Amino acid sequence: MALSFIALGSNVAGRFASPAAAVEAAIDTFRVNNINILCRSRLYRSAAWPNPLDPEFVNAVAAADTDLPPAALLARLHEIEAEFGRIRRLANAPRTLDLDIVDYAGLVSGEGESPLLPHPRMADRSFVLLPLAEVAPDWRHPVTGRAIDELIRALPDQQAATPL
DSSP: OEEEEEEEEESOOTTSSSHHHHHHHHHHHHGGGTOEEEEEOOOEEEOOSSOTTSOOEEEEEEEEEEOSOHHHHHHHHHHHHHHTTOOOOSTTOOOSOEEEEEEETTOOBOSTTSOOBSOTTGGGOHHHHHHHHHHOTTOBOTTTOOBHHHHHHTSOTTOOEEEO
8 A cells, every 4th residue: 555645626516516515525435446545634725726717726635545556546536537527628727626646655756657746736836735734744745855844834925725
């Protein structure tokens, strides 16, 4: 089993009552998809990027054990997104569900069939770092070695994620 951190986000309710309900339902779905949730953060709210006029996002991070290798885990996450109604057309468009592997057992990869790990933009996103700090307060970036609290302090002031 490998310890993984998965970021979740939604800003379109789809068939759910709200984006928050979609994120909660996705976490419940993990259990039947060979992704064992160890703990999860509370929900956070953040402005949509790059267009802050889009609906705001609800985000969370889950710590999970899985025996799926990284590429298979990412494929499974994309299947779950599709089940939740996500259609991949435009980059950064509003979406019913966004699932990303933030870190997979500290692995650094991105060649061939393997996804880019750790997530290449995670260190610049408060909506990832703040919930990640809740589930892994001692986490360090596998490439830079920087502690999560140091990464959070380095975020621009205008980038804010707030607990729901």
